[in-house]
Amino acid sequence: MRSALDKKELSATELTETYLENIAKTDSKIESYVTVTADIAKEQAKAAQELINSGKSSPLTGIPLAIKDNICTEGVKTTCASRMLENFIPPYNATVMDKLNAQNAVMLGKTSMDEFAMGSTTQTAFEKKTKNPYDLNRVPGGSSGGSAAAVSARLAPAALGSDTGGSIRQPSSFCGVTGLKPTYSRVSRYGLIAFASSLDQIGPIANSAEDCGYLLNAIAGFDRHDGTSANRAVPDFTSKCGQGVKGLKIALPKEFFEEGATDFVRKTVLAAAEKYKSMGAELIECSMPSLKYAVPAYFLISSAEAASNLARFDGIKYGHRSEKGSTYGELVLNSRSEGFGREVKRRIMLGNYALSSGYYDAYYGKACALRQEIRAEYNRIFETADVILTPTAPRTAFRIDENITDPKMIYYSDICTVTVNIASLPAISTTCGYDENGLPVGMSIVGKMWDEETIIGVTDTFERNFTKISAKAVK
């Protein structure tokens, strides 16, 4: 796409128009966008083309992108797919948006998600409950379901999502695209409406690991507005693409294949491992005993942080304000009761409970101890391995009408992804096969801290030797 733009085979405006037309044609079925910013996109494309014409383009100049609707965009509604922020227009850009704008990338619109990024289905969105482009009766995964579905359905060539416990990787897996969760603190969180501050990371979703690398090149780096962002050099994340996997040590933690996957997913991911082996990699068996506690630990930590992060939505300064209530207390209570959906309320209650005096040690304290244990287990594995290979999700995309009443069932679908966030590691998911319904199966490559280059390279090697079947549901 970059070379087509630079060689002027295609103008930035034409490219943007193509995606806007696709959106107009098919997004009513997929419902991946909350807001389409057609006017802004056209203007940005025009400005980008002028830069291209003058030979001053950057890697993302003129590239259209979809942005998850929890990333603040100045002057453009940022709703977190919640009634609470239905009309919230931030007066500032997230740092990642400033970085994309600096390269004159084009914003197509804001994509749907689980409300406040809490969920794995994008069905907790206030409106725009996104469908899976492979099968409109199935969920696209979540919480970045809108971004993954948009890329999958060719409604955007790439997108930004956010990942707190798998919210980039799992929908990428369900929608047959590639999604990367960077090392914690690699990308500034400034302007990302927080779900769980110690776990959240913004990352790219695209059609290939290499594209994810280009996008990460643009958004990574130290930001003085984010006290947790890492002050370290940003390498070229695509530098290991096309280099093969000869001599690479890939660890397979057995618990992920036992507790973490259905038979078909297990077989498909193991087949991918064999493929790596045939390309010269070495497979190592390993173990992560604490995986069985990972989901509860994740939910305690993330819900505790979320309960605090979401307390600011009181209907006083911005956001949904109830018309009922005569005192401050009543006003806050009613605004929050009306503004938040069920899942968000469930997690706020869980989080507050876990932090309550008398329960802190038993819940939040224990979860933090487990966090240390999971980190230690990863470190142990990385003493001998370069990367870790796991399924991205226990099963392929499920039907919209199943499961949804049992939150625990859905929570456990995050079992393969949450430990990566808990340990602050980078991980990338790509498609490694299709099930009997033609639904994509995802595998994840987990890397050492700060080693996105390797996992992008390893995934790129697989993708170059794998034939993708694109989504056809809405063709």
Place this chain on the structure above:
Amino acid sequence: MPGYIPVIGLEIHAELLTRSKVFCNCSAEFGGDTNSRCCPVCSGLPGTLPVINETAVEYAVKAGFALGCSINKFSVFDRKNYFYPDLPKAYQISQLNLPLCINGLVPIEYEKDGEKHTHNVRINRIHLEEDAGKLTHNDLEGVSLADYNRCGIPLIEIVTEPDIGSAEEAKAFVEKVSLLLKYAGVCDCKMEQGSLRCDVNISLMKPTDTELGTRAEIKNLNSIKAIGRSIEFEIYRQAKALDMGQRIIQETRRFDDNRGETRSMRSKENANDYRYFPEPDILQVNITDDQLEGIHADMPEMPDKRLIRYMSQFGLSETDAGIIIADKEISDFYDDVVMAYNNPKAIANFIISEMMRRINLGEITIDDIKFSPENFAKIVELSESEQINKSNAKDVFRALIEKPETDAESLAKDLGYIISTDMGKVSEVIASVIATNEKAVEQYRNGEVKVFGFLMGQCSKALKGVATSKLIKDELEKALKI
């Protein structure tokens, strides 16, 4: 109230004098138009993140040094969660388990019943946190409005051990802490503007009791006087209740300045559960030994040291030195004046007898003083070098207050105070006084020495800008002996 021992601990909130707020770049200055000093970060808009102001950490450490604390090289911020409209994030970033400073000690001195007492108050901890906004209630329109200018101003909370036993000790302690923080240059301690605020925890016990009594907390006291009065009232209230066999309820109380009473705000049962947990948006604070040494080396001279310097280097008496150091601004001014004119004792005398007297009389405040230390020094110099009479120096000072820009010497000249030492004129005036006061001269010569004063006065009046008092006295004595 005999029979009970008051046990008092204080929590002092002090706003730090950093230029910007603790977690964003907004100005931390007092005042300003409503909501003119806030941004998406300090007004808590979604997606924004706090970034720690390193100067605030440094100032908090300085406060720790000033109050004799140990500094935790490893310190953590926590979130204190509660809903209140002046708190836009619905949590306050504070410190719970690992505050910046711990284990301090503040010696105090105070007078009670005409006797001097000394006492030590231990500091449990000093932690760094952010201030909340301010609410204005308009009962007429039935609305409350929030001003977020104060939101995010760096605040230290100083928590004492329950080492205070009376209103006098509490007042002396707060005054001492104010002085130390001012000297450390970290807080202006203007209680009337809210940059220093105090909560009092107080309980009573009998001398035979082994456990502390149930305490009440009096919130948000904003003057030294209110601290003293509220403690006295609370001792009276609790003692009366205990005498009647009632139990003290653990609760938060408010002091009503007009009625001089404390009143219940909320009891423990309705207290908040703050659900503290480590703030994930701010990394742990690690202070290296080098940084600590740097901050320590950067500490301004503290009052105890300055007292010793004034005594040993300047030769001031302990009383005079103590009077000057008790007000940092005056003491700083004093040092500047001494720099301009090296006569520390004379300057100390003039500052104490003239300048501080006018301040104490309420004629001027230290903030009104616009004249330079050099110009002020000139008055003392003129007086000490006998270019003007000592008794006239205060008139020149008064003129200087009115015209701070004008050179003190020309002010003295305009007033006709500069001594010309015209001996002819002196003889002439003395001769004329002797001639016109024959009776008095007669009396003096007959041994009634006290009339000398009268004659001296007559001469001085006519010779005010001509000769020093000493010269007039000598010459008059000589003339009378003839």
